[in-house]
Amino acid sequence: MADKKPVNHIRLTSHPDGETPGVPIRWGDPEPLRRGPVVATLTEPAHRNVIGTHSGAYAVYRALAVAAGKLPQDHRADLKNTSPAAQIGPYPAWNDPERIVSLDPWGAIAPQVFRAYTEQDIDFRPTIAVTKAHINLPELRDAVAAGRLKPDGDLLQANGDIKVTKAAVEPVWFLPGIAKRFGMTESALRRGLFEHTGGMFPELITRPDLHVFLPPIGGLTLYAFGRVEALADRDTPLAVRVHDECNGSDVFGSDICTCRPYLAHGIEECVRTAQGGGSGLIVYLRKEGRALGEVTKFLVYNARKRQEGGDSAATYFQRTECVAGVQDMRFQELMPDVLHWLGITRIHRFVSMSDMKHDAITRSGIEILERVPIPEDLIPADAKVEMEAKKAAGYFTKGPVADAATLAQVKGRGLDV
C-alpha cells in the first residue's frame, strides 16, 4: 500500500489540479489494459478514477458500517473463487464507447483482465457478478402440471427446478455517453445530477477530468436460460423479457397490474425456447413504480381510485402526471446496454408489449422479429384499466385498441371494495 499520512481534516470535494488519477479510464478501448479498471473503492482515495462508489444505494449502509466501527475502512475484498460461473464476451459492442454507457462491460472479469493493476496495489472490484442457480416458481410448476412445459431432466427438472445462469450488474455511467444518449452536453448532465439530487457528489462539478460515475441507484439482474453464449448467436432462437421491478405484483401478487403474470409468462417462453435448442433471457431492472419509487406509486393508486367517476382507463396516465410531473421516469434509452453487453443482435421473441422498450432496443441496433403479448387469461380484472390505457397509448397488441368512449367504460375497483 502507498504510504498514508493520518489525515484528520475533512475535504468537501476534490479538484483535478495535480491529482490526475494514476489509472486513466479510456472508455471503449478494446485493449483492457489500455481501457483500465474502474477504481471506485475508498481504501486508497488517491487511486480512485471515478465519482461515487460501489454497490449503488447500498454504499450508504457500507458507510454506516464503517462509521459504526463494524467494518474497517481499509477492508479489501478477498475475491478468491468469485470469478464468473459462465463466460460472457468480450463482444464487439464492448469496444464502442457509445453503445454501452451505463454499465462496465469489463465489470465481471475485471479481477482477471486487470491483474496487472492488482500487482501495482490498485484495489478495484468487479461491478458484475455471474453465478448459476436453480429457480422454482409456482406458476412454472403449474405450466408443467397443465402440460404446457415438459421436464427434460436437465434445464427443467421434474420438481419444477429450472437451471439458470444469472448475473447482478451495478450501474456504472460513462457520463459523456449518457449525455449524448439524451442529447445534452456532459456539463448540463453533471450539473443536473448534482443540483436536482439536492447536492449529491460535488465531484460531478469539480472533477471534469473524471468521466465515470457510479450512481447510488439499483442495478439489474439477468437470468439466462440455455447456453449463455448462444445469446449472441443471431441464428439461435432467443426469447427475451425486459422487466421493470414492481414489488407489489412481482412479490405480493397485487391484482392492479400484470407485472408478475407477464414475468412468469416470460420465464415460460424462455424455458420453452431453450428447450427447443434456443435460449432465453429475463432482464430485471430496479425501477420501482416507473422509477418514481413506491411512495409516489401508492399516492397515484389513491388518486386513481378516488377520482370522480372512479378508476378509469381514460384517465390512467393523467393521475401519475399530476403527482409526479411525468408519466414515466424509466429512461428506457439506457436499458439496451445490457443486451449489447451480452452480444445480442437479434431477438426472435420479445415478451413485452411496451413500445418504449421495443423502440429503445431497435433504435440501438438490435433486431426484434416477433412481439409476444401477455395471454388474455393472465390479466387480473383490476389490471384491465392499465392494460387498455397502455394499448391505446401505443402498447403492442394483436387485438383491437379501445377508442376514447370505450376507454371511459373500462373501470377499476374502488379503494374500499
Place this chain on the structure above:
Amino acid sequence: MADKKPVNHIRLTSHPDGETPGVPIRWGDPEPLRRGPVVATLTEPAHRNVIGTHSGAYAVYRALAVAAGKLPQDHRADLKNTSPAAQIGPYPAWNDPERIVSLDPWGAIAPQVFRAYTEQDIDFRPTIAVTKAHINLPELRDAVAAGRLKPDGDLLQANGDIKVTKAAVEPVWFLPGIAKRFGMTESALRRGLFEHTGGMFPELITRPDLHVFLPPIGGLTLYAFGRVEALADRDTPLAVRVHDECNGSDVFGSDICTCRPYLAHGIEECVRTAQGGGSGLIVYLRKEGRALGEVTKFLVYNARKRQEGGDSAATYFQRTECVAGVQDMRFQELMPDVLHWLGITRIHRFVSMSDMKHDAITRSGIEILERVPIPEDLIPADAKVEMEAKKAAGYFTKGPVADAATLAQVKGRGLDV
C-alpha cells in the same frame, strides 16, 4: 411563490450563516405545527430544512428527468385524492424523539396536519403513502386448496384474493437519533456517511444546523391484514413477519435460501390470525443481500460453491465476511421504528427465526410472545446450508442445533449441477 432571481453559478454546498430555515423541525414534538414538516423538495431551495431529497435512490432518476428537460424543476405535486386510505396514528411513540429515528411518523398525513405551511407556500411532500389492495399469491391459493385456509368472502375470497392495507415508507433519518442508536456522536456519523460514500452530500458536514437526512436508499413496504387500528391493541392477537428483500428468492424462487417460502408462510399466518379476529403485518425492507447488494451476494455464492470441500454450513458466514468484510449490514437496530409508527407494543406470533430481528424488537420495548419457525417442509434442499448455519449461530429453533461436526456434513449443491 417567493421571488426568484435567476441564478447561474453553481453552489457546491450550503452553509448555515444567515440562512436558518424558515421552518424548523423539532423532532418528537407532539404538536405537529411545532414539529414542522420535512421540506425536502427542490422547488424553493431556501425553504429546505433537510439534507437530501425525496424518493430515496430514485432521486437520481428525477434529476436525470430534469436535466433531460422532461420534468420542470419547479413542478409541484398535485396531491388531490392521495391522502391515506386508512388512518394510522398518531401514537405515543411518535412523540419520543429516540423511539422513531429512521422515518417521519407524520409522513403519511403531512399534507393534512401541516396545511398551515402549505398556505405559506411551503412545498412539502408526504414521505409515506397508504393505500388498499388485493393481493393473490399461488402459495396462498395452494393453502386454500389444501384446506389450511378457508375463504371468508371478505378478507380472503374464493379466488384467493386477499384484502390488504399497504403503505410505502421513505427513509427519513433524524441524525442525532441514529447516532445515539449506534452509540456514536452525531458528528462521527455525519463524517462517516459523507466520507465512506465517496463524498455524497457535503451538507452532512457544512450544515450542522440541519439534523434530518433523506438518504438515497430503498425504504420499506408494509402489508397489514385485518383492522389496521388493531395492530396497536396489545390484547388483539397479532402475527408479524419482518422480511428483508431477497429478489432471487422472493421473485424468482431461487432454492439457495428460504426467503419466499418463509414470506408466503408469514402471509398465511397473517391471514389466519386476522380471520380469527386478530391482525397481521408483513414488513418488507429493501435490504438486498443483507444490505450488501446483489453483486456481493452473487460473488459470495460463487465463493461458497467453489471452496474446497464445497458449500458447507460450517463455513457459511466466513464466505460473506471474506468478500464483504462483515457478515451482515442490515442494521436491524433501525427496523423496529416502523412497528412503533404503527403503535405496536406486543407481537403475539413473530414469524421469523432471526435472533437479530428478535433482539432489536424486544430491546426497543416491544414484547414478543411466540416465535414461529419456518415449517421444515418449506425449506428447499439447497437452503439447508444457510438454515443449519444460522441456527448454529443463534437463530431460533424448536429442534436440535447442529454441532461443528454435523455442520461440516451439511452440504450444498455445486455450481455446475
